[in-house]
Amino acid sequence: MKIKVGVIFGGETVEHEVSIISAIQAMNKMDEEKYEIVPIYITKDREWYTGDMLKDIDSYQDLNLIKKYSDNVVLYYKNGSYVLQKKTGLMKRIVKEIDIAFPIVHGTNVEDGGLQGYLQSIGIPFVGPDVYAAVAGQDKTIMKDIWNSIGLPMTKYVWFYDVDYRKDTDEVMKKVKKLKFPVIIKPATTGSSVGISICDDEEGLKEGIDTAVQYDSKILVEEVVANLKEVNIAVLGNHEHQKVSEIEEVLSTNKFLTYADKYIGDGKGGKLKGFKKPVKSATSKGMASANRKLPADLDKGLREEIEDIAVKAFKALGTSGNSRIDFLIDEKAKKVYINEINSIPGSLAYYLWDAKGINFSSVLDDMINIGIKDYKKRISKVHSFETNILQGFAARGGVKGMKGTKGKLR
Ligand SMILES: Nc1ncnc2c1ncn2[C@@H]1O[C@H](COP(=O)(O)OP(=O)(O)O)[C@@H](O)[C@H]1O
Ligand SMILES: [Mg+2]
Structure with a gap:
């Protein structure tokens, strides 16, 4: 029997379009003798859709057609299986079952542990990083602090929160100015070079930080190589x-690798209905075109x-x-x-x-x-205990202030 693989892509992220391309490339290469491929597309407004048309890049020309002709579903655990069930309609039909989820997502709300958290909490097997690794892999301050702790070679860096920058600008600037200029300023969790700028001297710092805080509340500044x-x-x-x-x-022909360097390369991009960034034609190669x-x-x-x-x-x-x-x-x-x-x-x-x-x-x-x-x-690891401490607790009188209960939590 074929393994039913739910390929999940899209999501509310600036790399939404790139993820569509990555997922379609992968679905085209998955061995159909072994796998039944079930595309699961998350729109920017976080609705989940499934249907065969989602395997075809041309379907993304018009989001309204996807909404009309594919099934709006939820993924959850039901009677021993993971199912995609229709959200609408009288019958709320189960459209598909899947055995394993395969996230092919990029960026915030999805690759950053958002999606993995959901998959892990419903218990479905899935491909790629677990929630902890996904978080560390998206937040540049976390990944750098971990790598620093094992002595991997990195440029000197500092990071701070936007609120601390606003409240105590001088203190934060003092920290930043200890770095050697030029420096590069990055929002901690975006990708695809979004919100990044290079500052040659102290004068430019404010502008660079102001740009980065539009994208994130954690800002990283590091020395330029x-x-x-x-x-x-x-x-x-x-x-x-x-x-x-x-x-x-x-x-790159620019000071640093830009969104265009990464995804557009020599290919031509075009803006399509319903999408803010270019989703390229069927010849599109995504990151492969850099x-x-x-x-x-x-x-x-x-x-x-x-x-x-x-x-x-x-x-x-x-x-x-x-x-x-x-x-x-x-x-x-x-x-x-x-x-x-x-x-x-x-x-x-x-x-x-x-x-x-x-x-x-x-x-x-x-x-x-x-x-x-x-x-x-x-x-195989122990994640929960059979004993229910709340049962014993209730017998002792419950929580003060909770309706119908007495006693205190210790
Ligand atoms: N310390 C640095 N020195 C020089 N260039 C850098 C440095 N950090 C990043 N860059 C340039 O900026 C680009 C984007 O930075 P990166 O940290 O990779 O963020 P993103 O997650 O957006 O890809 C890099 O591909 C590189 O061209
Ligand atoms: Mg990069």
């Missing part, structure tokens, strides 16, 4: 086993250093699935800095595996198998 060469590597596995991909060098050198030009020493740091970084966050880990290299100094992890990278970084002779279908197979193993391990 000179003579920059950016390289990325993917790591596949979980905390038990890891495998590394080929390394790419990403190329300008790159693959494999990157690196000597053996640097290559091995990057592979080694990537595996340590992956394990330290306790992540799972197929992540892309990004590095900044000062080419003159030959110094490597780890920059960030993308727990669920654009295009699932298939091109990095391809370059190593590992095809996308087998990466997807591995990811699903790892997801099943993670699930088995998760359920």
Whole structure:
């Protein structure tokens, strides 16, 4: 019997459109002999839809057609299975059952642990990072603090909350000015270069911070790496086993890699009805269309250093699935800095595996198998006790102030 895989994508995130592309690329490559693919699309207004039309990029030309011709559903646990049930209609029909969820989502509210939290709380097996790893993989301050604690090489950084910046600007500025200029200012949890700016001197700090606070209440400021060469590597596995991909060098004509560098590359984007950002035509390649050198030009020493740091970084966050880990290299100094992890990278970084002779279908197979193993391990741990302390508690008189009860919580 085929494994029913619910591929979940979209969501309320600035990377919504990129996620549609990544998910469609993956659905096209999943082995249909082994898997029944069930697309589950989350709109920007957080409605969940399923239906075969969602496997086709052209369907996203008009959101109204999706709303009309696919099923608006909820995913939950019912009578021993995970079901997609219609939200509307007299019968509230069960449209599909799924065995395992496969989130292919990018950015806030979904990749950041939002979606994983839901999946973990209803108990369904799922592919990719669990809730803890997903949170750490999205919040740059958390990932950096964890990596710092195990001594991975990173640029010097500080972070602060917007409220503290507003309340005590001088104090925060004092902290920031200890860094060497130029610095780069980033909202802690956005992706795709959104809200990021580079400041050459103290004058520009205010403007950069004001931009970043529009996106996040946690702001990260870090030293800029000179003579920059950016390289990325993917790591596949979980905390038990890891495998590394080929390394790419990403190329930008701008001061830093922009949204356009990452997703538009040489391809043409066009704005489509119902979507704020370009969802490209059926030829779209998403992250796979960035300008790159693959494999990157690196000597053996640097290559091995990057592979080694990537595996340590992956394990330290306790992540799972197929992540892309990004590095900044000062080419003159030959110094490597780890920059960030993308727990669920654009295009699932298939091109990095391809370059190593590992095809996308087998990466997807591995990811699903790892997801099943993670699930088995998760359920093998003790998560609850049979005893109900509230029963004994009620017998002793309950909580003061609660209707119909007496006594106190200790
Ligand atoms: N410390 C740095 N020094 C130089 N360039 C940087 C630094 N940090 C980020 N960048 C540039 O900014 C881009 C976006 O930053 P990144 O931290 O990767 O955020 P995002 O999650 O938005 O991709 C990077 O791809 C790189 O081009
Ligand atoms: Mg990045």
